[in-house]
Amino acid sequence: MYDKELSKEILQQIHHAIEIILRRFNSIETVNDFTDTPEGVEKLDSICMQLIVIGEGLKNFDKVTGNSILCQYPQIEWKKVKGLRDIITHQYVDINAEAIYEICKNKLSSVGSTIKKILKDM
Numbered sequence: 001m002y003d004k005e006l007s008k009e010i011l012q013q014i015h016h017a018i019e020i021i022l023r024r025f026n027s028i029e030t031v032n033d034f035t036d037t038p039e040g041v042e043k044l045d046s047i048c049m050q051l052i053v054i055g056e057g058l059k060n061f062d063k064v065t066g067n068s069i070l071c072q073y074p075q076i077e078w079k080k081v082k083g084l085r086d087i088i089t090h091q092y093v094d095i096n097a098e099a100i101y102e103i104c105k106n107k108l109s110s111v112g113s114t115i116k117k118i119l120k121d122m
Contacts, residue, residue, distance in 0.1 A: 002065045004122060010064065011119050014057040017050040018112040024050075025104040034097040044097055047104065048088050054111075055085020069118060076114050 024047055028034060034044040059082050062070060070078045084103070088095060 002068070007061060007064050007069070008119060008122055010057050010061045011115055011122075014054050014061070015112060015115045015119070017053040017057070018108055018115065021047050021050045021104060021108060022112070025108075028101065028104070031098045031101045034101060044095070044100060047100060048095060051100070051103070052085050052088050055082045055088075058082045059085070069122075073114050073118060076111055081111060 024043055028040075028043065032040075034040045058070070058078060062082075070076075
């Protein structure tokens with residue numbers, strides 16, 4: 001058995017971080033919007049920080065739930081989502097803006113939807 005309240009709190013923090021990223025990403029139309037201006041670089045930095053929050057939160061969620069919940073939602077590659085945190089944290093100077101752009105544009109919404117579903121199912 002696991003602490004449901006703590007688990008829900010972690011998921012809510014993750015969902016909040018996803019909402020922040022999507023809001024910040026809203027004005028980004030191309031990868032160059034991240035790389036060509038100081039403001040774009042700041043936006044990339046702030047989004048990366050929230051991606052770290054998501055990855056760390058998912059690692060904590062797995063610890064709290066004994067790795068028993070995320071595996072029930074195989075539509076998301078959880079290992080990659082958690083691993084992104086490590087990549088950003090340990091290889092920050094080599095962050096690939098194009099990869100972050102693709103994640104924000106094509107992957108993050110489905111992660112958010114799945115997090116909402118897990119919360120509902122709990």
